Amino acid sequence: LLRVLGPEVGAYIARLHREHGVDLRLEVESPPAADLVAVGSVPRTQLAERAGLAVDRGIVVDELGRTSAEGVFAAGDVTRFFHPLFETRIRVEHFQTAQRQGFIVGRAMAGKDEPYREVPWFWSDQYELNLQYAGAGLPWDETVTRGAMGRLPFTVFxxxxxxxxxxxxxxxHHTVARARRVMEARKMVSAQQLADPNFDLRRVLA
Known part of the structure; x- marks a missing residue:
C-alpha cells in the first residue's frame, strides 16, 4: 500500500491494525513460527512468448485488447494494456477490470471498437473501515485530503x-465514485475544490 497510497495513509492503516491487536513489525529480524508471503501475482506469459507476442511484465495489448500479432487478442490480469486516460500501459489485478476488458475485446473482435477508458477501482474492508481506491497506482507529486486524516470519513486525492x-x-465511497467520474471525463478540478467537503465534485461534470 505504501507505493500506491503513500506514507501518511500507510501509517494510518498500520496504526489501525495495531489498535486491533496486530503485532506489526517492520525491518525487524526474528524467526517466525510460520511464513505467509503475500506479494501479488506474476502473469503467466510463457504461451504468449512462445507464440512470438510482445511481452513486457504482461502481454502487451492496446486499448482494444489487440496484441502485437494480427488477429490475436488478450484480456484480463495477464495483460499490460494501454490506457488512453493515463496515456501509458498498466496491468491491473482486479476481476472488474478483467470483466470489462473481456467485453471490450469481444466487441473489438466483432468490429465494434470501443476503447477501454474506465478508471480502475478496488475496495478493501478492514474492521469498521471501508477503503475504496480509484486510479492506476501511477506517480503523483501532490496529495490533498478532504476531511481530517484518520477521522472517518475522509478521502485522500x-x-x-x-x-x-x-x-x-x-x-x-460517494466521494471516490465521483472522483472516478471526474477522471474518466478528463475534467480539471483544483486542489482547493478537492479539499473542500462542501464542494460537490458532480459540479465539474455538468
Whole structure:
C-alpha cells in the first residue's frame, strides 16, 4: 500500500491494525513460527512468448485488447494494456477490470471498437473501515485530503502536475465514485475544490 497510497495513509492503516491487536513489525529480524508471503501475482506469459507476442511484465495489448500479432487478442490480469486516460500501459489485478476488458475485446473482435477508458477501482474492508481506491497506482507529486486524516470519513486525492490521477476514500465511497467520474471525463478540478467537503465534485461534470 505504501507505493500506491503513500506514507501518511500507510501509517494510518498500520496504526489501525495495531489498535486491533496486530503485532506489526517492520525491518525487524526474528524467526517466525510460520511464513505467509503475500506479494501479488506474476502473469503467466510463457504461451504468449512462445507464440512470438510482445511481452513486457504482461502481454502487451492496446486499448482494444489487440496484441502485437494480427488477429490475436488478450484480456484480463495477464495483460499490460494501454490506457488512453493515463496515456501509458498498466496491468491491473482486479476481476472488474478483467470483466470489462473481456467485453471490450469481444466487441473489438466483432468490429465494434470501443476503447477501454474506465478508471480502475478496488475496495478493501478492514474492521469498521471501508477503503475504496480509484486510479492506476501511477506517480503523483501532490496529495490533498478532504476531511481530517484518520477521522472517518475522509478521502485522500493524488495529483500529478495539477491533474487528479487517483483517490482513496475511507468510509467515503460517494466521494471516490465521483472522483472516478471526474477522471474518466478528463475534467480539471483544483486542489482547493478537492479539499473542500462542501464542494460537490458532480459540479465539474455538468
Amino acid at each position: 493524488y495529483m500529478h502536475s495539477g491533474t487528479l490521477v487517483a483517490a482513496a476514500g475511507f468510509n467515503d
